Amino acid sequence: MKHGGSGGRSRPTPLLEVRDVTVRFGGVVALDAVSFDVAPGEICGLIGPNGAGKTTLFNCLSRLYAHHTGEIRFDGRALGALPQHRMAGLGIGRTFQNLALFRTLTVRQNIAVGATCRRGTGWLAHTLRLPSVLREEAEQAARVDELIELLQLRDVASVPASELPFGTQKRVELARALAMQPRLLLLDEPACGLNHHEVGELGSLIRTLRERFALTVLLVEHHMGLVMQLSDKLVALNFGRKIAEGTPAEVRRDPELIAAYLGAPAQAEART
Numbered sequence: 001m002k003h004g005g006s007g008g009r010s011r012p013t014p015l016l017e018v019r020d021v022t023v024r025f026g027g028v029v030a031l032d033a034v035s036f037d038v039a040p041g042e043i044c045g046l047i048g049p050n051g052a053g054k055t056t057l058f059n060c061l062s063r064l065y066a067h068h069t070g071e072i073r074f075d076g077r078a079l080g081a082l083p084q085h086r087m088a089g090l091g092i093g094r095t096f097q098n099l100a101l102f103r104t105l106t107v108r109q110n111i112a113v114g115a116t117c118r119r120g121t122g123w124l125a126h127t128l129r130l131p132s133v134l135r136e137e138a139e140q141a142a143r144v145d146e147l148i149e150l151l152q153l154r155d156v157a158s159v160p161a162s163e164l165p166f167g168t169q170k171r172v173e174l175a176r177a178l179a180m181q182p183r184l185l186l187l188d189e190p191a192c193g194l195n196h197h198e199v200g201e202l203g204s205l206i207r208t209l210r211e212r213f214a215l216t217v218l219l220v221e222h223h224m225g226l227v228m229q230l231s232d233k234l235v236a237l238n239f240g241r242k243i244a245e246g247t248p249a250e251v252r253r254d255p256e257l258i259a260a261y262l263g264a265p266a267q268a269e270a271r272t
């Protein structure tokens with residue numbers, strides 16, 4: 001049974017609903033009427049060959065890109081209707097394919113930036129140092145400490161991010177995203193650049209984090225071993241179109257997906 005399911009009878013109300021989303025860059029159709037749902041608590045893998053549209057979809061979910069048609073709903077609310085500055089507090093956290101850390105800030109400071117994105121108190125309360133502000137700051141510091149422990153960053157907490165190995169920087173970025181207390185976590189190629197041992201650890205870490213923080217996860221990943229063993233369901237894209245959706249066992253047998261990865265002639269159609 002899928003995590004977050006209800007005894008296999010009916011699926012719960014989706015946390016994320018993607019409906020007929022289309023994005024064009026000039027003549028290139030990066031996403032072509034893509035639709036799928038992600039249920040609360042689910043780990044959904046988004047797969048497809050290079051240029052399939054996976055990052056474009058992530059960028060639409062973070063409102064970095066606007067979709068031309070269709071609708072994206074998070075917890076029942078249309079994302080397009082929200083001003084961009086409200087996104088940070090909405091409950092969608094993400095990591096980036098090429099890392100987006102503040103390089104000169106320490107590990108602790110990077111993670112703390114994520115925590116302050118969720119600040120609920122206003123500037124006047126901060127100026128007056130009201131008890132609510134002190135309480136909030138204590139809670140944020142405790143969350144940063146917890147994330148430093150969970151992601152095994154204690155020994156490097158005072159080290160500038162730029163001085164750390166790539167795999168450690170990825171854990172810092174993950175911690176910063178979690179500090180925002182997301183309900184939906186978007187992971188863009190978390191296994192990229194990691195060695196075999198680190199990929200194994202990453203799989204267990206993502207599971208642990210899902211349980212600990214009641215997360216729903218959307219995962220873009222080229223590492224098929226990881227995405228197949230971790231995901232409750234998969235959505236496969238090719239040339240911007242959804243070509244398959246289902247459990248890993250169902251999707252891995254899909255002829256169109258196999259052809260897309262092997263580059264069969266049938267898939268060589270232009271997308272313009």
Ligand SMILES: Nc1ncnc2c1ncn2[C@@H]1O[C@H](COP(=O)(O)OP(=O)(O)OP(=O)(O)O)[C@@H](O)[C@H]1O
Binds near residue numbers: 051055
């Ligand atoms: N900002 C942009 N301007 C123009 N074209 C873009 C832009 N972003 C993406 N594209 C194009 O849209 C298509 C989908 O790209 P996207 O990066 O979403 O694919 P992807 O599945 O994430 O690929 P990869 O696995 O290589 O990261 C590609 O043809 C890409 O060149």
